[in-house]
Amino acid sequence: MPAQKPNLLFDFGGVIININYQLTVEAMRALSRASSTIEFNQQSQSELFDHLETGRLTPSEFRQGLRRHYDLEATDEQLDAAWNAMLLDVPAERLAFIAELRAQGHQTALLSNTNQIHIEEINRRLKTQYGFAHGIADCLDRVFYSQQVGLRKPGPEIFEHALREMNWKADETLFIEDSIQHIETARRLGLPTLFLTPPLTLTDALPAAIRAFSSPA
Structure with missing residues (x-):
């Protein structure tokens, strides 16, 4: 019962x-020299984000992964602001x-x-x-x-x-x-x-x- x-x-x-996931997608794209779109949304995401969310990447390693995978040119503070943009x-x-x-x-x-x-x-x-x-x-x-x-x-x-x-x-x-x-x-x-x-x-x-x-x- x-x-x-x-x-x-x-x-x-x-x-x-x-x-609002799209706010982070747009903020990350604005930082990308290649206008890359990150693979992150409500339904699915790339391994980079999975590893961050399960503690297999430190924040520092995650930021470096973002720069490498999506051709981002940004400071740590800019990356964190873009990543946090989805939080309302x-x-x-x-x-x-x-x-x-x-x-x-x-x-x-x-x-x-x-x-x-x-x-x-x-x-x-x-x-x-x-x-x-x-x-x-x-x-x-x-x-x-x-x-x-x-x-x-x-x-x-x-x-x-x-x-x-x-x-x-x-x-x-x-x-x-x-x-x-x-x-x-x-x-x-x-x-x-x-x-x-x-x-x-x-x-x-x-x-x-x-x-x-x-x-x-």
């Missing part, structure tokens, strides 16, 4: 923080909503494909805007970053790692995500899912998903 109050496993980009805002109402869900008894965790450069930038913004000492980790019971775990979605291993670490059962855990390839993996593992496609937002769609989860069949 599913739990009356499902565990909530959140993606980060496109769910809690707003994201974290709406206050989403943070308040997550706090309300935790107060209602839901256990919460984040499962995010991300990297050191983005983590540091997001944490800096959250500290400035909301006074968070530890970034988004201040709002959740646990945070799982691909860069720290060494695994990334859509591989099943990172889902299994998070469930094991949280001592959660798959069928008692609602996964909230905006990328279909990650939703598909979660479904194969037995997690109920909320596919958060535009124009839906977390605060719009999650209450109904929780009600549907908790209602008897």
